[in-house]
Amino acid sequence: MLIGVPKEIKIREGRVGLTPQAVAILIEKGHKVFVEANAGVLSGFGDADYEKAGALIVPKEIAWGADIVVKVKEPLVSEYDFMQYGQIVYTFFHFPDNPELKKVVREKGVLAMPYENIEVAVGNKILRPILAAMSRVAAEIAVDVGAHYLRNPNGGSGILLQDAISVVIGYRGIAGDRAFGRLHLRTHNYGGLVIGFDRDEKVVMGLDLAGWLKQADLVICCAAKRNTAAPKIITRGMVKTMRPGSVIIDIAIDEGGCCETSIKKTTHEDPIFVEEGVIHYCVANMPGAVPRSSTPALVQASLPFLLEIASKGWGRVLEENPVLKNAAQF
The missing domain is CATH 3.40.50.720 (NAD(P)-binding Rossmann-like Domain)
Structure with a gap:
């Protein structure tokens, strides 16, 4: 699949959806990765780091045109027009406190996979790893x-x-x-x-x-x-x-x-x-505020689920993985 990583635009948001190391793993699995220019700078990753890992550095609209868009924070109003029907968007959404975004995602037919909805059983506890x-x-x-x-x-x-x-x-x-x-x-x-x-x-x-x-x-x-x-x-x-x-x-x-x-x-x-x-x-x-620490921690938790989504596609992954089925929206 084609995976896009836009640059975050929330005020003082320095994190990025994928590290160069994660990009290299995805490419090794046969996927293509587009990263918006300067998306990882505040996390300590330059465009050259992503290119070395095998990604293409692209403008914002190209990164948003991928099959799967990997972000950190919820899409903001200025990003709504980039979302497309049937596109998988993998990020934090916080729908309970953002009904307008929930409505937009539903109307556009976006396939949302909120980080905060992913829950796994660890012993007798339920953990949301990301x-x-x-x-x-x-x-x-x-x-x-x-x-x-x-x-x-x-x-x-x-x-x-x-x-x-x-x-x-x-x-x-x-x-x-x-x-x-x-x-x-x-x-x-x-x-x-x-x-x-x-x-x-x-x-x-x-x-x-x-x-x-x-x-x-x-x-x-x-x-x-x-x-x-x-x-x-x-x-x-x-x-x-x-x-x-x-x-x-x-x-x-x-x-x-x-x-x-x-x-x-x-x-x-x-x-x-x-x-x-x-x-x-x-x-x-x-x-x-601490993207050099938080980005690696985020990606370490989110990458295993992304690898499965990218390899199986939306329909099959929801059939085979109840964790992701329960997390998915729309």
Whole structure:
């Protein structure tokens, strides 16, 4: 099959859908790969790297004309016209928080394979491997961002993470577990405290969520639900009781966020807003800030499924692979 890799156009999105190494594997399997010029530059891959792997460097419209288009983030409005009937688009879509895109994809007859819908059984758990890879990166960033915005010059209340009270919502998930672990390392042997709430947990160490939020300096929201919008766990009323200059980082903002005051998605260029006296960081593509780390992690998780789709085609792969059948849209 012909596989196209457009350059991402979301603000400050540095990731790319395929690495040169992945391109070489696809070409070895008999596929052709078109990569838009400069698509991988921010991830550390020049056009020459892709050409050496066997790809052709092409303009945007040619990359979008392939049988399978491999991206990172959801197609933006300016990309809608590039999508074609019967074309497979393999990327994050986040349909629950983007009904307009869902409508466009359906009307155009695009064959969508959302990264976030791919679920595999690992023991007695269900894992979303591609989403998980990016969730781990987002959690690493969230801890760094929290430390940054808690400083006085950045609008924060003026406290180090090692001394702060941090609350992680959804701490049993992939992102929540990573954030909780990193925060624990920062507070261990110091005066800080890390509190973890599962999505349905009511009381931790004698206090409910509202009680802990009154004391919290940093809140990292990681709770999500499969194939639906993120649950609204933190109410506006809870946020009103928080200390001025405290920080909320809503990793779940791609799915609408799990805080009622996460009222908009932000960008790496304009990452925060203040609501009820609390700093909110709601960047929808957090891993895009560290593309040299996040692109290889993304492609390592996504490539095995792409290889199967490309070798079998849409109809056969859905017949033979229930994981991809359940993930596919339209």
